[in-house]
Amino acid sequence: MNSLNEVLRIGLLRAGLELKQFLRQRESVVFTLFFPVILLFIFGSVFKDTIAPGVTFSQYFVAGMIASGLVNTGFQQLAITIPMERDDGTLKRLRGTPMSVTSYFIGKALLVTILMIIQTALLLFFGTLMFGLKLPTSPTLWWNFTWLVILGSACSTVLGIAFSVVPKSGRGASAVVSPIVIILQFFSGVFFVFTSLPTWMQQFAALFPLKWLTQGMRSVFLPEDFATQEVAGSWEIQKTAIIISIWLVAGLILSIRTFKWSRE
Amino acid sequence: MSLAPAIEVRGLVKKYGEKVAVSGIDLTVERGEIFALLGPNGAGKTTTVEILEGYRSANSGQVKVLGFDPATKGAAGQKWRNQIGVVLQSTSDAADLSVVETISHYANYYEKARDVDQVIDEVGLREKINAKLRELSSGQRRRLDVALGIIGSPELLFLDEPTTGFDPEARRSFWDLIRTLKAEGTTILLTTHYLDEAQALADRVGVINDGKIIEIATPDTLGGRNNAPAKVTWLEDGRVQEVLSKNPTEEVLKLSQKFNGQIPELQVLRPNLEEIYLRMIGELK
Numbered sequence: 001m002n003s004l005n006e007v008l009r010i011g012l013l014r015a016g017l018e019l020k021q022f023l024r025q026r027e028s029v030v031f032t033l034f035f036p037v038i039l040l041f042i043f044g045s046v047f048k049d050t051i052a053p054g055v056t057f058s059q060y061f062v063a064g065m066i067a068s069g070l071v072n073t074g075f076q077q078l079a080i081t082i083p084m085e086r087d088d089g090t091l092k093r094l095r096g097t098p099m100s101v102t103s104y105f106i107g108k109a110l111l112v113t114i115l116m117i118i119q120t121a122l123l124l125f126f127g128t129l130m131f132g133l134k135l136p137t138s139p140t141l142w143w144n145f146t147w148l149v150i151l152g153s154a155c156s157t158v159l160g161i162a163f164s165v166v167p168k169s170g171r172g173a174s175a176v177v178s179p180i181v182i183i184l185q186f187f188s189g190v191f192f193v194f195t196s197l198p199t200w201m202q203q204f205a206a207l208f209p210l211k212w213l214t215q216g217m218r219s220v221f222l223p224e225d226f227a228t229q230e231v232a233g234s235w236e237i238q239k240t241a242i243i244i245s246i247w248l249v250a251g252l253i254l255s256i257r258t259f260k261w262s263r264e
Numbered sequence: 265m266s267l268a269p270a271i272e273v274r275g276l277v278k279k280y281g282e283k284v285a286v287s288g289i290d291l292t293v294e295r296g297e298i299f300a301l302l303g304p305n306g307a308g309k310t311t312t313v314e315i316l317e318g319y320r321s322a323n324s325g326q327v328k329v330l331g332f333d334p335a336t337k338g339a340a341g342q343k344w345r346n347q348i349g350v351v352l353q354s355t356s357d358a359a360d361l362s363v364v365e366t367i368s369h370y371a372n373y374y375e376k377a378r379d380v381d382q383v384i385d386e387v388g389l390r391e392k393i394n395a396k397l398r399e400l401s402s403g404q405r406r407r408l409d410v411a412l413g414i415i416g417s418p419e420l421l422f423l424d425e426p427t428t429g430f431d432p433e434a435r436r437s438f439w440d441l442i443r444t445l446k447a448e449g450t451t452i453l454l455t456t457h458y459l460d461e462a463q464a465l466a467d468r469v470g471v472i473n474d475g476k477i478i479e480i481a482t483p484d485t486l487g488g489r490n491n492a493p494a495k496v497t498w499l500e501d502g503r504v505q506e507v508l509s510k511n512p513t514e515e516v517l518k519l520s521q522k523f524n525g526q527i528p529e530l531q532v533l534r535p536n537l538e539e540i541y542l543r544m545i546g547e548l549k
Contacts, residue, residue: 024360089355096350
C-alpha cells in the first residue's frame with residue numbers, strides 16, 4: 001500500500017488540494033501571481049530607456065522578473081506558508097496520518113510548478129503585448145528556457161522547504177522571508193542593469209541562484225550579442241546550470257534533514 | 265491469537281534538557297476501554313500522550329501502542345498510523361476547504377477508510393457539509409477534528425481535551441458520539457480537564473502529577489471515593505448545618521427522629537470526582 005504508486009497518488013491529490021486552497025485565498029492569488037505583472041507595468045512604464053542598441057529596459061526587466069517569479073512562487077511562498085501550516089496544525093495533523101512526507105513534498109512541488117507556469121505565461125503575454133519583449137525563435141533558446149524553468153523551480157522549491165524552519169512563527173514568516181527576496185532581487189539585477197551595480201554587490205549576488213537565473217533568462221530573451229555587455233562577456237550557460245544544480249542538491253539534503261512538523 | 269493491549273507503557277522517561285517531564289510511567293490500556301488521563305497542566309500528560317501518538321520519542325522505557333513502537337521511523341511507522349486516530353487540541357487548519365472536501369481528502373490516506381457520508385452523519389455535521397471550516401463554530405470544528413480522527417476506522421483513538429469551549433448541550437451530544445465509538449469497539453485514550461467528562465465516559469482514570477502516575481482506578485473508586493465520608497447538610501436554627509460521616513444513612517435517621525420526620529433542606533453529598541482529584545493533586549504539591 002505504501003508503495004511508490006501510492007505515494008505519488010496521494011502527492012497528486014495533495015497538489016489538487018493545495019491548488020484549491022491557494023486559489024481560494026484572494027490575497028495570495030494577487031500577491032503571488034499578479035504582483036510580478038504589476039511590477040512589470042510599473043517598471044515598464046517608468047523606464048523606457050534603451051540600454052543597448054535594440055534592447056529596452058523593459059525587455060531586460062521581463063527576463064529578470066520571470067527569473068524572480070521562480071523565487072516568488074517557490075522559495076518565498078513555501079518559506080511563508082509552511083511555517084503558517086506548522087502553526088495552524090496542518091502539519092501536526094498530517095503527521096498523525098499514514099500520509100508519507102514525500103507525498104506532502106510532491107504536492108508542494110506540483111503547486112509551485114502550476115503557479116510558475118501561470119505566472120510565466122502572464123509575464124510573457126503582457127511582456128510581448130505591451131513592452132516589446134521578443135520571444136525566442138531558435139529551439140536551442142526554448143530548450144534553455146525550459147531547463148532553466150524546471151531547474152529553477154526545483155531549486156526554489158527545495159530551498160523554500162529548507163528555509164521554512166527559520167521563521168519562528170507563521171505570522172512572522174513574511175517579515176523574515178520577503179526582505180531576503182527583495183534584497184536578492186536588487187542585488188541580482190532584476191530591478192537594475194546588473195553591470196551597473198557596485199562590484200561587491202555583483203560578487204555577493206553571484207553566490208546565490210537568482211543572479212544566475214536572471215542571467216540565464218536574459219540569454220533567452222535578449223539579442224545574442226548583448227552577451228558582450230554581461231560581466232563575463234558571455235552568458236555562462238554551463239556555469240549557470242552547475243551553480244543552480246549545486247543549490248538544488250544542497251537544498252534537497254537540507255530540506256530532508258531539517259524539515260520540522262511542529263514548532264518545538 | 266490474543267491481541268496485545270492497546271497501550272502498554274513501562275518505565276517511560278522523557279526529559280527536556282535538565283527538566284524531567286515524565287519520570288517513570290507504567291500504564292496499560294486494554295482494548296475497547298475508554299481510559300481518561302487526568303492531571304494539571306505541566307504534569308506530563310501531553311508529553312506522555314504525544315509519545316504514544318508517535319510525535320515525540322522517549323528517553324527511556326518501553327512503549328507499545330497496538331503492539332508497535334510509535335517512535336519507529338519510515339514506512340512502518342506510517343503504516344502503523346492506519347490503526348490510530350489522533351484528535352489534537354485546538355486546530356485552525358484548512359480554513360478555506362469545506363467539511364466534505366476535508367473529510368473526503370483525508371479518507372484517501374487510509375487503507376480502510378470509513379464511508380465519508382456515514383462519518384459526517386455520526387459527528388452531526390450533515391447540515392454543515394458544504395460550509396468552509398473557517399465558518400464553523402468551535403463545537404462544530406471539534407466535531408470535524410473527530411471526523412478526521414475516525415475516518416481511517418482506527419482501533420485506538422486519542423482525544424486531547426475534546427470538549428474545551430463546548431456549551432453543556434454540545435458536550436452531552438459529543439459524549440454520545442464517543443459512546444457510539446466505544447460501542448463499535450474503538451479503544452479511546454482521553455485527556456480532559458473536565459472531571460464530569462471523565463466520570464461520564466471513562467471506564468478507568470489515571471491521575472498524573474509531576475511526571476508520575478499517582479493512581480489508576482475506576483471513576484467511582486478513585487482516591488478511595490467509594491469509602492470517603494459523605495457530607496450531610498440540613499437547615500437548623502436558620503443556618504445550614506453540616507456533618508461528615510462514613511455512615512450518612514445513620515445520620516439521616518437520627519436527624520429524621522430529631523425533626524419528627526421531614527428534615528429541612530436535607531442533602532447528602534458524596535465527594536464528586538473533582539473534589540477527590542483536587543485533594544489528590546493538592547496533597548502531593
